[in-house]
Amino acid sequence: MVDHPYIQLVLKYPHSFLPDLFLVLALVTGLVNYLFLDKASHWLFRMLILSLGISLLQNHNAAYRLNNLYLYNLNSVAEIGCLTGAYWVELKSKRNRTILLISLGVYLSVFLYDFSWTKIAGITLGVQRIIMIVYALLYFHYILTKMQVQNILIHAMFWISAGAIVHAAGTLFVFLFVKVTLGDVSSNGSYGLYIQIVRAFTAFFYVVLIISFWLRRREFRMAEHITV
């Protein structure tokens, strides 16, 4: 039983499962609060499902010592696609939606150019982070100009944007300079350190999503209370 590749993988790299743990927790939270989620949160829930599927495949490949680096690239597409969906629902103005479409177009072009089955597409992931920052800033601009949110500190989409901007800022340079950070996979190389940084920020983003799903429930209840 202990010799099973999955068990071996967990025993050898227990800390690498931290983001997966929070990913599962975020999915469970999303499921528990599913009835209270709005359209934007539904997109984030879809993103979590896709990320879990990709993560399971990544772990399977890692356990059987198969190449799983391309799955980072595929996860990036899933993430940016669902985030664009979430912000598309929230940002209704023509200008904002044009920016979302242009950003997605730029990302897909870079993805097609940079994609590789055997290595992490650093530029693609870097561009993804930049686009995440742009989306978050667009949303911040929207809430500051529209002034429709009464209490921003319990507004789910604000925390999602805050989580996205921190996650993107923390991992942007790691992927933009992927050759320096994740290029050296030797045991005393920097790969281990940088991939842990990426995992920590990913775990943080999932924690923010967990909080935002609960906040969404609260927002829904408050809106219901006001309506009644």
Place this chain on the structure above:
Amino acid sequence: MKLYIAVGTAVLLVMAIFIIVFVAYYQQKQIRQQLILKEWQEKYRKGLLAATLQAQEHERRRIAQDLHDEIGTMLSVTKLSLNQLGRTVEHNDPSSTVLVQKTRSLLDETIANVRRISRDLVPTTLERFGLVSALEELAEKASNGEVHVELSCSDKLPPLMPQLDLTLFRIAQELINNAIKHANAQHIIIDLHCQPNGILLSVIDDGQGFDLDEIMKDRKRGLGLRNIESRLNVIDGHVTFDVEEGRGSRIHIQVKNLKPEVEVEVEPV
């Protein structure tokens, strides 16, 4: 290179956190300002409404005074002249006596009507003897062979704020008028009693009721009810309509007998 990456990441993170804190702080500040602005707007609206009502009362007073002092005096002088004319006519032309008498009775009726309108425009009883006496008088005036209006006042009323008794009187006047004119009520009860820090005025009738939503949608028909709401808005009062088509109505007015935000001057008669 790794140092640059570390420094760059740290700078980006600090900037991200700064942006998040700034957005949260600035948005909260804007919301607070919006709330203050709304409060001001509400206060201004109330002030405007109070001023309108005050102007309305002022105008009523002016018309009542003009009716009493000018039209009333002119009618009295006309009556005197007619009496003199009557005496002359009786001696010279006895056939015109009937016409003079008819004119005199018409003149008496006109003088009485002018006095009544003048008195209705300004509730002198309210200012001299208070709300209960004014409502008693109102009930008495509204009662006739077909309609019976009754005042029920269990408690001794505490001293009311100046505009409060006038507001309650005008509302009662409007509701009784509605009950008689539109609901064809035969029995109306005005119930007035004290509550902790406030007054509850209820007007209950056995009329045919009405559909509140439909009346409120209609700009012309709902004018009286909207006027009641406006009056209550100025003094932070509250109205509850327990009404339905086909049955009697119960309308409850709740007002606080506290010092209001907007002062309304009431001119002495």
